[in-house]
Amino acid sequence: MRAFVIHKYSKNEPLQLENVPIPEVGDNDVLVEIHASGLNLLDSKIKTGEFKLILPYKLPLILGHDVAGIITKVGKRVKRFKVGDEIYARPADHRIGTFTEFITINEKDVALKPKNLTMEEAASIPLVALTAWQVLVEKAQVKAGQKVFIQAGSGGVGTIAIQLAKHLGATVATTASTKSFDVLKDLGADYVIDYKNADFEKSLNNYDVALNSQDKQTLEKSLRVLKSGGKLISISGPPTPQFAQEIKAPWFVKIILSLLSSGVRKKAKQLNIDYSFLFMRASGEQLSKITTLIEAGIIRPVVDKVFPFEATNEALSYVESGRTKGKVVISVK
Structure with missing residues (x-):
């Protein structure tokens, strides 16, 4: 082959x-x-x-x-x-x-x-939908009435995460270029911020959950939009010592990841925000639940x-x- x-x-x-x-x-x-x-x-x-x-x-x-x-x-x-x-x-x-x-x-x-x-x-669908599911349903346990910030709404994860968060009953904010605004609002985004001309951390506040998929600078800005007790979940790093433990990484990898994430973990702790890193995993069971939502017209690719x-x-x-x-x-x- x-x-x-x-x-x-x-x-x-x-x-x-x-x-x-x-x-x-x-x-x-x-x-x-x-x-x-x-x-x-x-x-x-x-x-x-x-x-x-x-x-x-x-x-x-x-x-x-x-x-x-x-x-x-x-x-x-x-x-x-x-x-x-x-x-x-x-x-x-x-x-x-x-x-x-x-x-x-x-x-x-x-x-x-x-x-x-x-x-x-x-x-x-699979990787991005499982990522969105494991962030919003499994890790954040998003509930109706909560506010969720999803970075880069027009990306693969973003387009699915917006739809899933709306299905869970959340108010959804995201970032994108202006040419994507109509598409993202059609997917369910309540607030779309032009990342080229506006600072999202000045427009948003008191959010329950933030999904980070961007760089370190954007990650730290995301801390400012969350309320005390909020959750910042990153799929782009830095990985945490807890993640190293979950994957049973060697001791030296745990030390490296601890050093890489020490800055954001310290800032999150000062603000009473729960910071975690997610590297999505395969799951046919979760994908079957996503299939049900797709066939019901709740999520579309x-x-x-x-x-x-x-x-x-x-x-x-x-x-x-x-x-x-x-x-x-x-x-x-």
């Missing part, structure tokens, strides 16, 4: 298109013929080696964290799926690799594809561009440009 592979960490070297064997199917695995794959900034960060401290992958490596396709084979212990099922998934860490034609995934990380989505639309499989390098470059509105997808089949 064809696959886009990296042999070393590099910022500038493109993915290499190669022929690799179709993976073997474990007892608890399904073999998926890939129809479409979503791209994420995480793919770029792994490619450059930015995450090798907390995700020590063995090279060569096939990138790709989102998949939609059809099951062609099931392991002998698989109970929830059968050959011919249309599915989507975010494969677990250390089992990624959707920039190819086939992938094996543990059945616990798989969900049936929403019936009302195309393969390309479905492939845009926002796809910016679909590239052909052969143009995967161009698609990744477009994601890295920061110009995307929603998700970028490659059509494999």
Whole structure:
């Protein structure tokens, strides 16, 4: 099968298109013929080696964290799926690799594809929707009447998080360029702030939850919009010692992450704000709940561009440009 592979960490070297064997199917695995794959900034960060401290992958490596396709084979212990099922998934860490034609995934990380989505639309969903779910439902436990600030509303996570937060009954503020205002208000955003010409920390106050996906400066500004007892959850770092403990990182990684996050943790403590870092995890169970919301019309995908499989390098470059509105997808089949 064809696959886009990296042999070393590099910022500038493109993915290499190669022929690799179709993976073997474990007892608890399904073999998926890939129809479409979503791209994420995480793919770029792994490619450059930015995450090798907390995700020590063995090279060569096939990138790709989102998949939609059809099951062609099931392991002998698989109970929830059968050959011919249309599915989507975010494969677990250390089992990624959707920039190819086939992938094996543990059945616990798989969900049936929403019936009302195309393969390309479905492939845009898993990583960003699971991120939004784990931030808003699992970690923040957002309740009706609360106020939620979601940075970069037009991004992949932002477009889904806005819809989920509104479904949970929250008042939602976000940042974007003016050309995205109408789209984000249509998704449910109550307040959209032009990040180019306004300071969000001067416009917002007394918020319950902030979802940070940007740089250190924006992270620290977010502390100022939260009320005492509020929650600042970052998906872009810095990771915390608690996160190191959750992933059972070596002792030296815990020390490094403790130093990296000490500044923001200290400022958050002074303001009585709970700061945490979230690195989303695969979950077929949560994805099935998201499917229900999609089929009910509560959450809808926002796809910016679909590239052909052969143009995967161009698609990744477009994601890295920061110009995307929603998700970028490659059509494999």
